[in-house]
Amino acid sequence: NAGVTQTPKFQVLKTGQSMTLQCAQDMNHEYMSWYRQDPGMGLRLIHYSVGAGITDQGEVPNGYNVSRSTTEDFPLRLLSAAPSQTSVYFCASSYGQPSSYNSPLHFGNGTRLTVT
Amino acid sequence: TQLLEQSPQFLSIQEGENLTVYCNSSSVFSSLQWYRQEPGEGPVLLVTVVTGGEVKKLKRLTFQFGDARKDSSLHITAAQPGDTGLYLCAGPLASGTYKYIFGTGTRLKVLA
Numbered sequence: 001n002a003g004v005t006q007t008p009k010f011q012v013l014k015t016g017q018s019m020t021l022q023c024a025q026d027m028n029h030e031y032m033s034w035y036r037q038d039p040g041m042g043l044r045l046i047h048y049s050v051g052a053g054i055t056d057q058g059e060v061p062n063g064y065n066v067s068r069s070t071t072e073d074f075p076l077r078l079l080s081a082a083p084s085q086t087s088v089y090f091c092a093s094s095y096g097q098p099s100s101y102n103s104p105l106h107f108g109n110g111t112r113l114t115v116t
Numbered sequence: 117t118q119l120l121e122q123s124p125q126f127l128s129i130q131e132g133e134n135l136t137v138y139c140n141s142s143s144v145f146s147s148l149q150w151y152r153q154e155p156g157e158g159p160v161l162l163v164t165v166v167t168g169g170e171v172k173k174l175k176r177l178t179f180q181f182g183d184a185r186k187d188s189s190l191h192i193t194a195a196q197p198g199d200t201g202l203y204l205c206a207g208p209l210a211s212g213t214y215k216y217i218f219g220t221g222t223r224l225k226v227l228a
Contacts, residue, residue, distance in 0.1 A: 092158065099146065100164075
């Protein structure tokens with residue numbers, strides 16, 4: 001049972017480069033989301049999706065794009081990386097609203113990104 | 117400005133001591149969740165509180181939701197080294213929304 005799988009685990013980019021962080025879940029969850037985690041700031045929501053073809057912005061969406069063509073996959077694209085995007089990125093999914101008793105958020109193990 | 121502020125940010129205590137972590141907001145939340153995160157892993161859900169004034173216990177951990185549903189606390193009795201980790205509160209930004217936000221986090225270290 002893989003759960004939520006994120007790739008790569010580590011990545012180093014130069015300023016201005018683009019890349020895609022991959023996220024896949026095998027639990028048939030409708031809700032998927034991306035967070036970034038920085039010291040002293042908990043997790044901040046970047047983008048989220050409530051189903052295939054539906055995405056919306058979170059708290060810190062600038063510099064990131066997402067799409068949801070299938071239920072399983074929710075890639076996060078950095079169009080032109082900046083040092084301020086150095087962070088640990090987490091993908092998470094849930095069956096329904098993540099605040100529900102029977103719909104906890106399941107997290108991947110994160111991607112550590114460094115932009116030089 | 118983050119909507120969910122946690123205090124303290126860091127806490128280092130001896131095994132056997134008690135501690136309380138606070139999660140505060142100026143906004144009303146329909147529910148709040150508490151997660152624990154260990155190094156190199158994603159957060160894992162501990163508990164959900166829904167009703168104002170609600171108290172839930174999970175072994176040595178006691179969670180309380182404020183009467184006005186703007187704050188919550190986590191109390192650990194007789195802390196153990198296994199309690200070490202990052203504790204995060206989280207909740208929906210507005211009732212019925214899928215926009216789900218996390219607090220600033222409290223990093224706890226329990227020394228043997």
